[in-house]
Amino acid sequence: MTDIAIVDYGMGNLRSVAKALEHVAPEAVIAVTNNPEVVRKAERVVVPGQGAMPDCLRELDRLGLREAMRDAASNKPFLGICIGLQMLFDSSEEGNVSGLGIVPGRVKRFPVNAMKDEKGQKLKVPHMGWNQVHQSVEHSLWKNIANDSRFYFVHSYYVEPAGADSAGHSAYPFSFTCAVAKDNIFAVQFHPEKSHAAGLTLLDNFVRWKPV
């Protein structure tokens, strides 16, 4: 049986995620897979994602992965990364598409024309680089990570939860949710697989996580 399934729906590079998980869980059987059955049988599921959310959803459907992902999100430790966070929401401004509707709320674009720092200098979009993550709730996945640690981000859209599912936020220049926690789901906008020690700690927490 696969311990950890990394859902591969053909968008971008999942190798970094696999390598980082192998690093924190050398004993685990890790599968990068587009097979819905492997996802269903895995003990834990990781959904990375890069590129545009409409393309990601289209590929998910083409490969018949939508239901397997919904199942995983309802009953086993589930980690969403970047687009893997965004697609959990009801809808996205990117291509005006509906998401999976698992977390209430929507995905919005950084308003390019309003992006200025406190000195009035232009802030770039995508939001790319290391930003501080403020942990707004206690959670098993934040264990041993100092609050306000920096993680690596690269994204032009951000999530806006409608309910109380936010688990962390960052500022660029306004505060936005960069982590959500809901039952067995934890999902982040940043890339733990590229976030050095803090990121590896988060992944290590995930592979040990036993949601109640």
Next chain:
Amino acid sequence: MGLAKRIIPCLDVTNGRVVKGVKFVSLRDAGDPIEIARRYDDQGADELTFLDITASSDDRDLILHIIEEVAAQVFIPLTVGGGVRKVEDVRRLLNAGADKVSINTSAIQNPQLVADAAGRYGSQCIVVAIDAKRAGQGWEVFTHGGRKPTGLDAIEWAKKMQSLGAGEILLTSMDRDGTRDGFDLALTRAVSDAVDVPVIASGGVGNLQHLVEGIVEGHADAVLAASVFHYGEYTVRQAKEYMSQHGIEVRL
């Protein structure tokens, strides 16, 4: 507090070794790429950039093995450039463990490559490298490691690359590269202010004050340097501490 400015050590790789030249010529050996990558990672580098300057296409696979090894040990973003001509080249580098791929000469020969690669893999992993040289009131884009003029204006070219899907611009001043005289700040600022995507300043770093100037005066989002780090003059951490002391937000 918010987004940190990035420091990116750059490793020019040929025949499996890191080298450094002056104004794109006269190469000097700087060591083993995997060892150097690990050292910079330990010192707190925010990303690493590898430029494959191997002349012969027969030796191209060497860089893939190097990236595979680095990606298994170093968990920060890796950018790889040099000799990227087709979408297939982008795929091979990403599969080897690169997070971003830098396209330079081929973007000029075939701008559609940038659009195709960004469409396939997302803008977040497509960096367009621009080598620019002062020409009159502006700057001209050069290719082939700085040997061939293109007649293109660097600022207009950067804007065009953004519109085709580049997620970041790696901007090198060829007048300054290897000189240790500091970045071409006017060039850096002109390009950075003209585009919405992040700009990495490159070419000319000789001391830590140059890094500060690149951010403060050049408006760069990230600074790239090679020789000041390769020969042990400064560590990445010293550079970050210096920048922090000068009011720049960095990841320490």
